[in-house]
Amino acid sequence: MRRLRAGVPPELPAAGRHRQAAAGRHPRSAAAARPPAPAARPARCAGVATLAVVAVLTAITAGCNVVVHAVAAGRRRTPGQLHAGVTPDTAMVLGAGVRGQRPTPYLAARLDLAVRLWREGAISRILVSGWAEAPGDAAGVRYDEPAVMADYLVAHGVARGAVLRDPAGLDTWTSAVRARRLHGLDAMVVVTQAYHLPRALAAARMAGIDALGVADTTRDHNAKWWRYRLREVPACVKLVGEWALSRTGLRDAARARRGDQ
DSSP states (O other), X not given: OOOOOTTOOOOOOHHHHHHHHHHHHOHHHHHHTSOOOTTHHHHHHHHHHHHHHHHHHXXXXXXXXXXXXXXXXXXXXXXXXXXXXXXXXXXXXXXXXXXXXXXXHHHHHHHHHHHHHHHTTSOSEEEEEOBBOOTTXXXXXXXXXXXXXXXXXXXXXXXXXXXXXXXXXXXXXXXXXXXXXXXXXXXXXXXXXXXXXXXXXXXXXXXXXXXXXXXXXXXXXXXXXXXXHHHHHXXXXXXXXXXXXXXXXXXXXXXXXXXXO
């Protein structure tokens, strides 16, 4: 055996010397080589999952909007392009809210356009679709959107016998379905604002109605208009979902269980 000199540590093997030197020269590199802490992995997974969900929702939203606009494509007309005996003789005006016994400015603009079509002889009937509370639902003045719409049309010269009312038009899809099933319309002209027209036309066509559309363009493109326009993006997703449910029969089954008409 070799003698150990006093105060001199024994010499390490070559491999040991290299490991010791590497650890002494690169402490940060050694730390970086360590696996991530367990808490970092769930956070990273959650971030990836969130991005995946956002991507899927974005794709669904974009896809539904493309479908709605594709279904409505080529269906918009100007008032001068509607002719009695050639285009549908019934127009449907979709509700847009009332204040007391007066329509909101957006609804009044829709009704004014329907009055013009009726006076010009392009249509002979006007279906007003909106929401009306049942007599026992409210105290005092009852909210009755179709009644206010009908009174407005009559006050502006439309014959009362030419006005049809649907008091259960909760939304665009419901109004279209009821126009087909309850009023027997297989063709009609949809009257609404330009931002709403693609969805309204798509709803009517999805409900089995050969629909054309005329848009009111008198409203200023202010903050309210753009808010309504942006609302159409998620509303198109809702429309496609409602149409899909109606195709599977799930919605009708649910209504039957509740006893809805």
